[in-house]
Amino acid sequence: MGSLLDAIEAEEAVVRGRVEELETQVAELMVRLEAERERLSRLVITRETAGELLARMAGSDPAEPAREPPRAEEVSPFAGAERRVVGVLAVPKWQPGLEPGVLPRVYQDILEVVGDAPGPVRAKQIVPRIGLAAETTKIEGTRAKLKRLVERGWLDEDSPGLFTPSRTRTTGSPNSP
The missing domain is CATH 1.10.10.10 (Winged helix-like DNA-binding domain superfamily/Winged helix DNA-binding domain)
Incomplete structure (x- = not known):
C-alpha cells in the first residue's frame, strides 16, 4: 500500500512541476500578448491619422466639401473596447x-x-x-x-x-x- 502512495506522490510532484512551468509560460505569453496589442493599437491609430491627412491633402479644392474621416468604430479592431492613451x-x-x-x-x-x-x-x-x-x-x-x-x-x-x-x-x- 505504501508503494502506491509513494508512486502517487511522485506523479503529483511531476505534474505540479509541469503545471508551474505552464503557468510561467502563460504569464510570459500574457506579457507578449499585451505588448502586441499595444503595437496593434498604435498601428491602427497611425493608419487612421494617415488616412485623415491624405483625405485632407486630396480634398484641397475649396469648392469640394471636406470629407468626414471614417469613424473609429468602422475601422478599428478595438470597437467597443476601452481606448488606451498611447505614449503614457x-x-x-x-x-x-x-x-x-x-x-x-x-x-x-x-x-x-x-x-x-x-x-x-x-x-x-x-x-x-x-x-x-x-x-x-x-x-x-x-x-x-x-x-x-x-x-x-x-x-x-x-x-x-x-x-x-x-x-x-x-x-x-x-x-x-
Whole structure:
C-alpha cells in the first residue's frame, strides 16, 4: 500500500512541476500578448491619422466639401473596447524617490499585499487579497502585472512565480544584495 502512495506522490510532484512551468509560460505569453496589442493599437491609430491627412491633402479644392474621416468604430479592431492613451507609461521604471502612489491603484494594491506578506507570494495568493475572484483569468492578469512590476524594478522574482518586494527599492541602493 505504501508503494502506491509513494508512486502517487511522485506523479503529483511531476505534474505540479509541469503545471508551474505552464503557468510561467502563460504569464510570459500574457506579457507578449499585451505588448502586441499595444503595437496593434498604435498601428491602427497611425493608419487612421494617415488616412485623415491624405483625405485632407486630396480634398484641397475649396469648392469640394471636406470629407468626414471614417469613424473609429468602422475601422478599428478595438470597437467597443476601452481606448488606451498611447505614449503614457502606466507603470514607470522605479527610481529613487519614486513612491508607489504614482502607480495605478491595482498596482499599488499588489505592492501592498507583497510588502505585507511574510515571504514570497504567488499571483494566486494575491488575487483574493486585492478583491478579485480566484479565477484563472484574474490570476493570469495579476501575474502579468507582477511581471511588469519586476521588469520596472518595483518587485523581485527570485524563483519563477514567487514575488517579493524589490531589494533595490527597499534599500534604496542598486548595489545592495
